[in-house]
Amino acid sequence: MADVEAEISYPLEVVYCGYCTMQPELCEYGPEYEKCKDWLQENFPDMFESMMSLNDGDAEGGEKKKKQKRGGKGVLKTKKKAEPQTITIRRQQRNKKKTVTIIKGLVTHGIELPAAAKRFSQKFSCGSSVTGEDEIIIQGDVTDDLIDLLEEKYKINEEFIEDLGMKK
Numbered sequence: 001m002a003d004v005e006a007e008i009s010y011p012l013e014v015v016y017c018g019y020c021t022m023q024p025e026l027c028e029y030g031p032e033y034e035k036c037k038d039w040l041q042e043n044f045p046d047m048f049e050s051m052m053s054l055n056d057g058d059a060e061g062g063e064k065k066k067k068q069k070r071g072g073k074g075v076l077k078t079k080k081k082a083e084p085q086t087i088t089i090r091r092q093q094r095n096k097k098k099t100v101t102i103i104k105g106l107v108t109h110g111i112e113l114p115a116a117a118k119r120f121s122q123k124f125s126c127g128s129s130v131t132g133e134d135e136i137i138i139q140g141d142v143t144d145d146l147i148d149l150l151e152e153k154y155k156i157n158e159e160f161i162e163d164l165g166m167k168k
């Protein structure tokens, strides 16, 4: 099986708002922008923050909304370490129907997070975004497929992968 997908750089993933189904850039033209924003913040915090900071620029009086700040998280940066560390995968229930898969520790294996997030999106047909210095959150429970992918495509030895299970 030809592995053509590996080296292609994909265009940025297309995200559709879970509330109004438009692309988030267009949500502000929808009737329920506040609810769209809540959805986006919940599901794609990175995108939410970048959209909010874009909006800061053209705040002229009335429209300016409260800006959500997250304490102490800092700028998203990748840093390389010599020692590969255990990659942890856990699931988290976001609400009754929705589970996300949270993966940490990729950076120490020399994996670029933005590229990996993009790849996960493509591979699992779901949203995926970099949410921390060494953290990616994938929408849905994709643990098994994720472990396969790490082993097969990223050549991560299974001893470096730990499934932490479901966390509340």
Ligand SMILES: [Zn+2]
Pocket: 017, 018, 019, 020, 021, 022, 023, 024, 026, 027, 030, 036, 037
């Ligand atoms: Zn929307």
